[in-house]
Amino acid sequence: MSGDTSPSSAEVVLGFLEEAEPWRLLSPQFPVKSGGKPAWLSQRGLPSLPGLECDICRLPLVFLMQVYAPISGQDRSFHRALLLFCCKNHECYKPNDSRCMKVFRSQLPRRNEFYPYDPPPEDEPPSGPEPDQCLLSVSGLKLCWVCGCLGSKACSRCKTVTYCGKHHQTLHWKHSHKRECCSQEASIVTTSSFLFPESELVTEPEEEEDKKEDDTKEAEEEEDRSVDCPSLADALAETDLEEMAMHETEDNKVFQRFKKRIAPEPHQVVRYSRGGSPLWVSSQHIPSDQDIPPCTCGTKRMFEFQVMPQLLNSLCVDSTGASIDWGTLAIYTCSASCNHDDQYCPEFIWKQDFSSDQHTRMKPT
Numbered sequence: 001m002s003g004d005t006s007p008s009s010a011e012v013v014l015g016f017l018e019e020a021e022p023w024r025l026l027s028p029q030f031p032v033k034s035g036g037k038p039a040w041l042s043q044r045g046l047p048s049l050p051g052l053e054c055d056i057c058r059l060p061l062v063f064l065m066q067v068y069a070p071i072s073g074q075d076r077s078f079h080r081a082l083l084l085f086c087c088k089n090h091e092c093y094k095p096n097d098s099r100c101m102k103v104f105r106s107q108l109p110r111r112n113e114f115y116p117y118d119p120p121p122e123d124e125p126p127s128g129p130e131p132d133q134c135l136l137s138v139s140g141l142k143l144c145w146v147c148g149c150l151g152s153k154a155c156s157r158c159k160t161v162t163y164c165g166k167h168h169q170t171l172h173w174k175h176s177h178k179r180e181c182c183s184q185e186a187s188i189v190t191t192s193s194f195l196f197p198e199s200e201l202v203t204e205p206e207e208e209e210d211k212k213e214d215d216t217k218e219a220e221e222e223e224d225r226s227v228d229c230p231s232l233a234d235a236l237a238e239t240d241l242e243e244m245a246m247h248e249t250e251d252n253k254v255f256q257r258f259k260k261r262i263a264p265e266p267h268q269v270v271r272y273s274r275g276g277s278p279l280w281v282s283s284q285h286i287p288s289d290q291d292i293p294p295c296t297c298g299t300k301r302m303f304e305f306q307v308m309p310q311l312l313n314s315l316c317v318d319s320t321g322a323s324i325d326w327g328t329l330a331i332y333t334c335s336a337s338c339n340h341d342d343q344y345c346p347e348f349i350w351k352q353d354f355s356s357d358q359h360t361r362m363k364p365t
Helices: 131-140 166-180 208-228 232-236 240-262 309-314 356-361
Strands: 013-018 062-068 079-086 101-108 199-205 270-272 301-307 328-334 348-352
Touching: 062 270, 062 301, 079 301, 079 328, 101 328, 101 348, 199 270
Parallel strands: none
Antiparallel strands: 013 199, 013 270, 062 079, 079 101, 270 301, 301 328, 328 348
């Protein structure tokens, strides 16, 4: 999601899922993608367990998506990627609780030891190893054969297959490695049920006139409400029931604004607007400035992008009463996009959920 991403521009760029050739989703292509295995940017300082565990159930997180988001005019962020991981255990998706998710930032200058100075070619490169094998061989990295994260634990028998930890070693052993260990047939898990389906994210700017029209209608609706309800503040003080009704009215107003804003492009799965504002699904659980912690460097974080609930439709996780879920995921990153000693820097996720009534109305489109 390249281009001018300075806070003053605050343009909204929308992301949509699309099928792509596997080679286009590898690290040298600087992909924007969902599912599959992560396309690591820097080949150093990768996050590892326990940093990639769910803070609730302590199981390994699965790669959800990544955006390529360089910052114009900042050489240290000429290449810049944000990678988001989440838990697949539906029991960890507690209301408005983001402990089941993590996001990491990586960035490189234009001259670096991993990628050419010039942009990657548009054409498919000459045939070579399979995509997963390329990942395993880049810069000597050892990656987990199940999830594609850093794999520091090797099979004790064959010594050639590596894993992020015991959980994925056991999963791979049951899946295929028990019969393939120490043979020539050891296969990488490319269709593991642990991974989400892989797609490219293609982007386009949100139409400006849609925003202006929405703002105008919202202003008119607000004016109408002020005329129709001149003594609403007095009425609210009467009973707790009336106060609850007002909360529901405000919540419905925010939800209707959300639905109206996405209506022109209902299949959007990402909204990118560095320095802009999220599109909330509810009037409840909206963070204040104090709720967003500063970066580890001490600099204030700013909103960068959000993941929409429409992405859930493509993840093949739907199950009655037992699905991972969210209303929206707002990602906040260091406003200075600081260097972090060649390590992947953790950033901040704010998870906002639908109310139960909203959830029944937000059906897949």
